[in-house]
Amino acid sequence: MDKKKLKLYFILGTVNVAGRDPLVVLEEALKGGVTCFQLREKGPGALEGEALRSFAEACKELCHRYNVPFIVNDDVALALEVKADGVHIGQEDGDISAVRRQIGPSMLLGVSTHNVEEALAAAETGADYIGIGPIYSTKTKTDTQPVIGPEMVRRVASLLPGLPIVGIGGLSERKARAVIQAGASGIAVISAIAGQDDPLEAARRLKGAVRLSLTGV
Ligand SMILES: Nc1nc(C(F)(F)F)ncc1COP(=O)(O)OP(=O)(O)O
Ligand SMILES: [Mg+2]
Numbered sequence: 001m002d003k004k005k006l007k008l009y010f011i012l013g014t015v016n017v018a019g020r021d022p023l024v025v026l027e028e029a030l031k032g033g034v035t036c037f038q039l040r041e042k043g044p045g046a047l048e049g050e051a052l053r054s055f056a057e058a059c060k061e062l063c064h065r066y067n068v069p070f071i072v073n074d075d076v077a078l079a080l081e082v083k084a085d086g087v088h089i090g091q092e093d094g095d096i097s098a099v100r101r102q103i104g105p106s107m108l109l110g111v112s113t114h115n116v117e118e119a120l121a122a123a124e125t126g127a128d129y130i131g132i133g134p135i136y137s138t139k140t141k142t143d144t145q146p147v148i149g150p151e152m153v154r155r156v157a158s159l160l161p162g163l164p165i166v167g168i169g170g171l172s173e174r175k176a177r178a179v180i181q182a183g184a185s186g187i188a189v190i191s192a193i194a195g196q197d198d199p200l201e202a203a204r205r206l207k208g209a210v211r212l213s214l215t216g217v
Contacts, residue, residue, distance in 0.1 A: 001108055001128035003164045005069055006186035007214070008207045010034040011168075014055070015043040016140065016194040023058055029193050030066040032203025035186065037063045038088055038110075040073035056082045071110060076102055086110060086128070091118060096125040112168075114145045119156040123163050131188060132156060134169025135179055140190045144169065150182040157183025173209045180213035 010029045017025045026037065039059050041047055047055050056072065060082055063070040071086040072079035076099055079087040086108025089099055100109055111122035112131045122130050132153050134144045153167055167179035168188040176187050187210060196202035 001164050003185035005036050006129060006164050006166045006184075007035045007210050008033060008203065009036040009038065009166050009168075009186055009188035010193055010203070011038040011040050011073070011188055011190045012194050013039065013041040013043065014047055015041075015045060016190050018195065022055075023062065025194055025199050026059060026062055028199040029203045030062060030068060032193075032200040033207040034068060034193070034203050035207075036069050036071065038071040038073050038188075040088075040190075042074070052078065053081060056084070060084060069108060071108065079103065079107070088112070088131070096122060096127065100126050113156070114148060115152065116155055116159060119160060119163070123160050127163070129164040129166060129185075130156070131166050131168045132184070133167060133188075135167045136170030136175060138170040138191075141169075150178040150184075153179055153182035153184050173205050176206065176209040177213040180210060181216075186210055 012022060012026060014022050039056055041052055056078055060070040069085040071088050072084045073088045074093050076087050087103055088110035090112040096111055108128045110129050110131060111127040113119040113122055119130055134147050135150055137147050153165055157165055165184045166186050166188045167184040171187045171189050172192050179187055192206060193199050193202045
């Protein structure tokens with residue numbers, strides 16, 4: 001996977017937009033410069049069935065209008081059904097090599113990791129990128145592993161220099177630098193964009209913070 005596509009990885013589900021139109025929030029984020037998008041539809045009131053499928057299609061169409069990869073979280077069947085650009089799975093979402101067999105070699109496969117062992121296993125089974133987190137505490141995902149801080153990114157990046165890494169968990173404009181300097185190619189956020197009054201401006205500022213950190217300024 002092109003590491004540049006991980007600079008600002010926006011993750012969204014209909015439960016994260018506080019009553020706003022999720023497609024409007026997504027387009028604002030795309031205009032603000034997000035470089036990758038993940039549909040993460042879960043929690044009370046999450047879309048299902050035909051409503052979920054057509055929402056996923058609409059998100060994919062929007063992402064492709066901005067030349068941004070469209071990734072589906074957890075739901076491999078949905079990812080295949082809507083011909084997503086990739087799928088993202090966690091440690092509890094099934095066997096990584098089985099998912100790779102299901103999606104084939106060309107679809108992107110992202111894997112959540114929390115320690116070096118999980119990162120090595122993900123790399124060995126052909127993950128195109130890994131998420132490492134939660135870097136900081138987050139209110140968005142209630143069932144996270146303990147907070148691990150940017151240090152884990154540094155350890156994994158030094159062991160697997162060729163594997164694209166994105167940090168996730170409680171990240172913001174102020175907290176982006178440490179993760180990038182530790183070796184991540186970018187940051188993944190939900191509430192830092194979806195929870196803001198102006199998602200476009202929030203995405204623009206986050207992108208700027210990541211860019212500055214990547215140039216080592
Ligand atoms: N969704 C995610 N996306 C990323 C990404 F790398 F894309 F930033 N990293 C980590 C997660 C967390 O994934 P998971 O552990 O399966 O929990 P959930 O399915 O609740 O998100
Ligand atoms: Mg998952």
